[in-house]
Amino acid sequence: MKRRTVAIVWGLILTGAASASAAAAGKPDILFIMPDQWRGDCLSAVGHPVLRTECLDALAKEGALFRRAYTTVPSCIPARFALLTGQFPQTSGVVGYKATKITVPTLPALLRDAGYATVLVGRNMHQLAGSDLGYQQEILGSTYVADDAYDKSLKAAASKTVGIRQLVADLGLTNNGWRAAPWPLSDNLHPTAWIVRESRRVVDETPSDQALFLTASFYAPHPPLMPPKEEFDALLAQNLPTMPPRGDWVDWESLPDADQVKGDAHQVRLMGDTLRRAQAGYFGLIQQLDRELAPLIEAFQARSRAAGRPWVVLFTSDHGEMLGDHGYFRKCEPFEGSASIPFLIAGAPELGFQRGVRCKRPVCLEDVLPTLVELAGARRPDTADGVSLLPVLRGERASLREWLHFEHAPCYGQAQAFHALTDGRYKYIWRPSNGAEHMFDLEADPHEERDLCRDRTRQDLLASWRTRLVQRLADRPEGFSDGQRLLPGRPYLPLNSGQRDRAGTEKH
Numbered sequence: 001m002k003r004r005t006v007a008i009v010w011g012l013i014l015t016g017a018a019s020a021s022a023a024a025a026g027k028p029d030i031l032f033i034m035p036d037q038w039r040g041d042c043l044s045a046v047g048h049p050v051l052r053t054e055c056l057d058a059l060a061k062e063g064a065l066f067r068r069a070y071t072t073v074p075s076c077i078p079a080r081f082a083l084l085t086g087q088f089p090q091t092s093g094v095v096g097y098k099a100t101k102i103t104v105p106t107l108p109a110l111l112r113d114a115g116y117a118t119v120l121v122g123r124n125m126h127q128l129a130g131s132d133l134g135y136q137q138e139i140l141g142s143t144y145v146a147d148d149a150y151d152k153s154l155k156a157a158a159s160k161t162v163g164i165r166q167l168v169a170d171l172g173l174t175n176n177g178w179r180a181a182p183w184p185l186s187d188n189l190h191p192t193a194w195i196v197r198e199s200r201r202v203v204d205e206t207p208s209d210q211a212l213f214l215t216a217s218f219y220a221p222h223p224p225l226m227p228p229k230e231e232f233d234a235l236l237a238q239n240l241p242t243m244p245p246r247g248d249w250v251d252w253e254s255l256p257d258a259d260q261v262k263g264d265a266h267q268v269r270l271m272g273d274t275l276r277r278a279q280a281g282y283f284g285l286i287q288q289l290d291r292e293l294a295p296l297i298e299a300f301q302a303r304s305r306a307a308g309r310p311w312v313v314l315f316t317s318d319h320g321e322m323l324g325d326h327g328y329f330r331k332c333e334p335f336e337g338s339a340s341i342p343f344l345i346a347g348a349p350e351l352g353f354q355r356g357v358r359c360k361r362p363v364c365l366e367d368v369l370p371t372l373v374e375l376a377g378a379r380r381p382d383t384a385d386g387v388s389l390l391p392v393l394r395g396e397r398a399s400l401r402e403w404l405h406f407e408h409a410p411c412y413g414q415a416q417a418f419h420a421l422t423d424g425r426y427k428y429i430w431r432p433s434n435g436a437e438h439m440f441d442l443e444a445d446p447h448e449e450r451d452l453c454r455d456r457t458r459q460d461l462l463a464s465w466r467t468r469l470v471q472r473l474a475d476r477p478e479g480f481s482d483g484q485r486l487l488p489g490r491p492y493l494p495l496n497s498g499q500r501d502r503a504g505t506e507k508h
Contacts, residue, residue, distance in 0.1 A: 027115070027376055028310040028351065031300045032215045032368075035289060036076065036123055037222035037331065038317035040069060040340030041446075042286055050238060051283055053290040055297065056344060059313060063346025064357035064393050068424035068442075072364050072406040074319035074331045074339045076126045079365060083107070083318065084125065084133060086369035086384030089407060090476070095492065096409030096417075097332070099128035104383040107369045109134025111213045114378040119202050122150075122195035122217040135215070139198050141191055143168060143219050144175045150194050158185050173224035177264040178274070178329055180225035180281025182232040190228060192220050192285070196292045203299050208307045211376070216296065220289050221321070225281025227288050235280035235287070242272050244324035245447035248454070249438060255327045266332075266412040270324030282323060301348075310348035312375060314368065317341045325447070332411045334420040334429045334438075335448055339406060341365075345393060351375070354395035360424045362404035363389065405472050409492040417492065419480070421468055426452075428465035432480055435488030439465060 042048055045057040045065060071079045073089040073096070081087075081094045084106040089095040092104075108118045112134045120135040123142050127133060141150025143164050151164050168174070171181045183190050188197075199216040206212050220227075246252055255269045270278060297313060304311035322328035322337040331338045343363060347353045366386030373380050374388045391398035403423040410417045414433045421428045422442070429438040439452040439462050452458045466486065473481035479490045 027211045028312045028347065029211055029300065029304040029307075030111070030116075030213045030372060030375070031297065031311065031313045032213070032372075033218075033293065033313065033315045034123075034215060035218040035220055035222075035286075035317050037319060037321045038286065038342055039320040039323070039337055040067075040342050041336065042221075042283070043342055050235070050240065050279070051286055053286065055290045055294045056315060056342070059297075059315060059344045059346045060356075062355055063313075063344060063353055064359060064389075066343040066345075066359045066361075066363045066389075066392075068360050068362045068422070069316065069341050069343030070339050070362060070364050070404055070406055070422065071317075071319045071341050072366065072404070073408050074333065074406070075408065075411060076318055078408075079318035080125045080127065083365040083368055084127070086366045086381070086386040088366060088385045088405070090405070090472075091385055095407055097411045099126070101128045102131040102133070105381040106132070106134045107372060108213065108215070110369070110373050110378045110381065111376055112136060114373075114376050116211045116213040116376065117206050118213045118215075119206070120215045120217060121199045121202060122191075122215075123219045125217070137202075139202070141194055141198070141219075143191055143222075143224055149198075150191055153194060154189060158189055164191070168224045168226070171224070171226060173226060174264055175223055176330060177223055178225070178258065178268075178270060178278040178281075178324070180227075180232070180277045180284075182229035183226045187228045187230075190288070192218055192289050192292055196296050199296055200299050203296075203303050206303075208303065211309065212303070213372075213376075214300070218289060221282050221285035223281075225278060225285065227281060227284025231284035231287045232280050235283050236276065240276045240279050242275060244270060244275060245326060245449055247326050247449045247451060249451040250326050252327060264329075266330055266416070267327050268324075268329055269327055270329065275324050278323065282321065304348065310350050312345065312347045312351070312372070314372070315342060315344040316365065316368070318365070330412075332408050332416055334406070334408075334418045334427070336442070336446070339420070345371070345389065347375075347393070351393075353393045357392060357395065359392055359400075361400040362422055362424050363387075363400065364404055364406070403468065405469075419469060419473065421465060421472070426461070426465065428462070428469065430466070430469055430486055432478075432486075432488055432490060432492075435486065437462070437466070 043053045044051050045060045072082055075097045077097050077099050078094045085104050094100050112118045118135045120138045124140050140148040255267055257269050258274045301311050319331045320338045325337040367389055369384050370380050370386045370388040403421050405421055407419045417432055419430050427440045437453050440448045470481045474483040478493045
């Protein structure tokens with residue numbers, strides 16, 4: 001597989017940057033790289049058996065890798081709402097896949113007001129029209145929107161295609177399915193390549209005397225699973241698993257077989273060659289994106305050094321992808337494939353970040369806003385729930401949350417809704433539709449194949465986690481908890497913004 005070495009990128013980090021002034025260090029250029037639907041375990045830096053993510057591994061080596069990072073509501077709209085506002089879903093009321101107008105300060109708006117040029121390239125932030133997200137410029141490109149900037153560019157460059165939506169349909173793919181096929185056109189026309197190219201243009205054209213907040217937002221590795229042919233074929237040639245993780249709590253035989261499902265499904269048995277092709281498609285998009293990122297990061301850092309400013313690179317995703325684990329595909333689930341996300345931060349030496357930091361405390365998308373606005377010298381809004389990760393990045397003793405609550409309202413069906421808690425070691429899950437529970441030891445059982453609720457020796461531990469959730473949900477208007485016990489069968493209701501104490505899990 002052709003790969004541009006990342007040694008150039010990281011070799012440049014260590015030369016010359018330390019001479020920047022202390023004043024410049026107060027407002028670094030910020031590159032925020034955000035793919036869509038990228039699992040937290042899909043980095044070779046955390047031991048993935050197939051993927052080789054050289055560029056992102058280098059980012060982790062030079063900065064911090066947060067291994068227990070989670071999306072607090074794992075689907076596109078609410079996860080991005082949490083990211084933009086720094087608010088927990090229990091605070092904002094955005095607890096499921098339904099757009100709501102943003103009325104509180106957003107991360108891009110705060111940076112814009114602090115003097116940054118704020119630019120979004122690629123996948124939109126999937127929020128309700130009319131919300132002021134704070135981006136001064138949006139150069140949009142996706143795989144499902146007709147006549148956005150990418151689609152127009154594709155039509156102009158490839159006369160044989162009528163647009164990205166028709167191309168996806170002609171390949172027999174969908175925007176939510178596991179079927180995969182190689183990208184049929186030149187690699188430079190792929191949406192991932194276009195987003196990198198447009199992002200580099202922004203880097204080149206933004207005046208050097210202005211700090212830049214650039215969000216490079218990718219649709220990959222979200223379906224349609226259509227990586228370049230080179231990545232796809234190389235992965236198919238590997239010894240990919242033919243059976244996904246399957247928990248002892250899964251009724252495997254009751255699930256529909258993928259070959260018998262005509263459309264897309266949330267619960268499905270992916271096995272054999274069908275699973276291998278889905279993996280090759282998903283992993284191929286990741287390999288391509290990692291390869292494309294190296295020159296973008298290099299150009300971004302070079303711009304900062306030339307301007308005498310430090311730089312920050314942050315990489316994370318809105319949620320993961322179940323990819324057949326336990327009979328699930330897509331997201332909206334509490335399990336690691338869906339809720340765990342990659343989370344990497346690195347910065348120029350003058351910012352005082354420690355190299356090779358590894359953090360296993362639970363962090364979340366809400367922590368991005370407090371971290372970046374503090375770096376930029378901007379004011380943190382009172383509406384934000386997240387915590388700044390700067391003490392961790394600088395190797396200081398940090399008081400992070402002891403545990404994190406995450407949830408999702410019904411999306412694929414009433415039974416899909418969940419509430420979950422984790423401290424990075426244990427995870428407790430409760431289904432409000434029927435009261436079903438799961439508990440896992442993530443260190444001993446990273447694929448969540450052994451449900452500790454079935455273990456008689458762990459009942460005291462189970463009861464302690466259940467009590468935490470009882471207390472966490474006690475004030476919810478749905479009536480999930482009466483303060484003494486969890487009450488299943490209560491439907492989700494809209495929450496009032498600000499209804500919950502914004503300290504949230506920070507108190508616990």
